[in-house]
Amino acid sequence: MSSRAAKRPRGGKGADGGSRGSEAASGARAGLEWDDDEVSSDDDFDTAGGRHGRAGATGRGEDEVHDAESETADAKRLRLAREYIARLTSKSGSQGGVEDALAEDVAAANAASGSGSKTRFVAALMSRADLSGETRFLKGHDLSATAVAVTADGQTVYSASKDCSVIQWDMAAGTRRRWAGRRRTREDVQRAAERKRSAEASAAGAGRASSAGGGALEALARDGMGAAAGVSAGAVALRTGETGKGYGIEGHWGQVLALAVSHDGKHVVSAGRDWLVRVWDPEEGRVRKTLRGHGGPITGLAFEGKGSRVYSSSEDRTVKGWDCETGSFAETLFGHSTGAMAVVQLRGGRMGSAGGQDRTVRVWKLEAETQLVFKAPGSVMSLDAIASTLGGRAFVTGGHDGALHLWSTERKKPVSVARSAHGEGNGITALTGLWGTDLVASGSCDGWIRLWHVRQRGSAGPEEEDEDEAAAAAAAAAARGPHPAGEWQSFGMFQEVARAPARGFVNGLSFSGDGSTLVAAVGSEHRMGRWTRVAGAKPGIVVVKLPSGIAAAINPALARATA
Template identity: 30%
Template sequence: AEDGEAKVHKRFTPKLNEEISSDSETESVGRNKKDAEDLEIEETAQEKKLRLAKLYLEQLRREEEEKAEEEQLESDLIGGRLQEEVLEQKGKLKRLLAKDYLPPDLSEIRLLRGHQLPVTCLVLSSDDKYIFSASKDGSIIKWDLSCGKKIHTIHGGRKGTEDRHVGPILSMAISSDGKYLATGDKNKLILIWDPAKCQHLHTFKGHKDAVSGLSFRKSTHQLFSASHDRSVKVWNVDQNAYVETLFGHQDAITGLDSLSRERCVTAGGRDRTVRVWKIVEEAQLVFHGHESSIDCIQLINEEYMISGADDGSLALWTVTKKKPLVMVRTAHGIHGDPGIQQPNWITSVTALLNSDLVASGSHDSKIRLWKCGEGFKTLEPLFDIPMVGFVNSLKFSGSGDFLVAGMGQEHRLGRWWRLKEAKNGIYIIPLKKMENKQQSGDSK
């Protein structure tokens, strides 16, 4: 059996290992060529249509692959935008833009006049087409941002008027879809308007003192209001309904802001606290740091905010720490005679949403722009914009191309003193940026 197995093994080994002679190779090639010709004749007769169909399908497959690659590229671009939106929702998107801004050309600044008394508050529509401003004279004006023309004026009403403000308007907010405009006044009322037609829709009553802060939650018609009665109220504007009241501040609330989350932030004036109100959790976070009355507050994104006080201090906060990340004292200098000098109050703050650019206003004849440093742990001055009067309201356009200032001869919340040289009005400040910065950097 062993010999038999060996013989079988030897019998097959030469076929596996031996080289084929040239004669055999020629003979094999000739045979293969003949076989191929026979196959071609057979294919031409029977399978030509199938072969052409396969070629067509292969062409379609290649075209589909190219199309899929293009779609994937487009999907990646859309995915990047969606990722930005998700980060924005979470409050974690941060655009580093401040370093690109340059001092504006002062000759390009426009003044819009229309209010008789100091401008107290203003908002921009989300498409940056319109400005809505309000004043101590009780009037509301809708402006065209591009040409600076007045589109509509809602004059203040006389005592007993139901669909107009009687007396100073202190706060204003517009919904992100532009469907509702809300205004709050010294007489405890919140009026809801149709911004397109400038028509009165509804009046909310409930606060027991002046309404000093208003904000719509982003992409909703949920409205937050703050008052000198120390409370925050929540309203459903679609239903013309009151929702709830939040208590905690120990003094008049002077400012309020909100973004996408179901929460708002407030400045507590003389109780010297900043508070974050978590609506769903029915909780509030209390932040301490300012040593004087906190008069204004603005969210930079969902995680960080900036506040200003009447001792001249500016503070940057994160919602995860109870103390400021950084505080700049006498951010707008001091005034008065030697020995009785006082810091210039911070009267307004604003931020270019989800970026490192913020601005502050006072009554020291300038608006100051700042860069938030890494981790929001520093606040570095960029440049000043000359502006005479009380800077009662500041807003960046969504694009960051403009800064709009609401100016007055008096502070929005009182008449402590008057700057006669100031003009009551709206200033539109075109902002300049470094051009082709990226290209010049790449070329190096």
């Protein structure tokens, strides 16, 4: 079993608010307290005295520290700016090299957090396109597909299913490889129970021998290490139901509900109804590590930035962090009163989780060890899906009522609502956002994947910067006429910009990081249950090729090099 690392205690914060549990080695404090912050316009991570402005970081003397306690906020910002410029000048060796050193620092910070400082406005490039001609369906699963993840370059897709399998799709070669995993059978359970009873009997016999005093030595002399082996076997067998090893199954033996792939493509993580997080080796297609700790089905997975730490949401009402490199447990985040249904990366070292029927989103400030609570309006039935947008400064949620809500991380109430986004009576089953852009995709059971332009107040997108280009796009859309599925929709800050066909329940959505591809996991049933079915829907994935202008806008340097 992998070792678990304790989260360091919080420094300089009060003890009010929720609690954050940490499963650590004996002797460490079991629980760490979290603050419930009020949502305000201030950002703890963007102020001058944040991560890079702590006392002692610049080697100041005691007198300077004492003086700093009485300095004003403006004076402190000015002092920190001067110190930062001095460090850059020292690093570059000349005043002229400050700009290059600053660029290196910004690039390093973006690489560490997985985010950039500029939002790419790409949604207008869709120009209300019908992507039916750019869509293809790939069949491979036996039961409904439940989740999907795409590598940053869009060349490899991973999908999961209720049949307990994970499939690796090679887009360039047009091949697929099915990884280990199957549903446990009645025979598997019976054999596991027999092994468990046998191991328990061996452990009990060893206990009786040890309680007999001198007889224990005789028993060990007669049986060698048999008694000790029996105790060890018993300990393993008692965890059979937890680990699944006793069933003789290499991969998942319960429905797989969540998938995620790291930015570098080295770690593929899956989880589901067997309560386990499995880290796969994408080259060999085998389980590298099995992470245990959740007390219920795992519903969502998301990597933090471009590193190896992944966060999982679960019906046990917690969100847990794990290190895929070491296989160690990092932290447990408490707060939801019902099962957490999804988790997503936000900007500045934050993660967001949707709480399902508790109708809240919790934004976890990981380094500050605080959380922001966003409560949905009373008309909302549940929050089952969440996606990041506008570079992680905002997020979109959806649920059973079929409405999309746009939230800013700086406001407690939704800033815009798109009611019945997929038609009357159709709930939102999946959401995803193209990181660093204003493009969001949503799925339901109405037969369409819908792509939305999320407008940003006070910002100028391409359509605002070039009125002629916007007019031309509008004229082209008018010439095409209304979409077969109905009129193009616009709700406040949501504007529908494209659609792609997808028959059945869209249970998972994922953009490739380069903006070239959108992939959906589809099936005849909802990923969380079997209360309704879409007749004729087949299990598999829908691959949508996005306009090339989106990839060019996200990475102009790569586009120029390719051209």
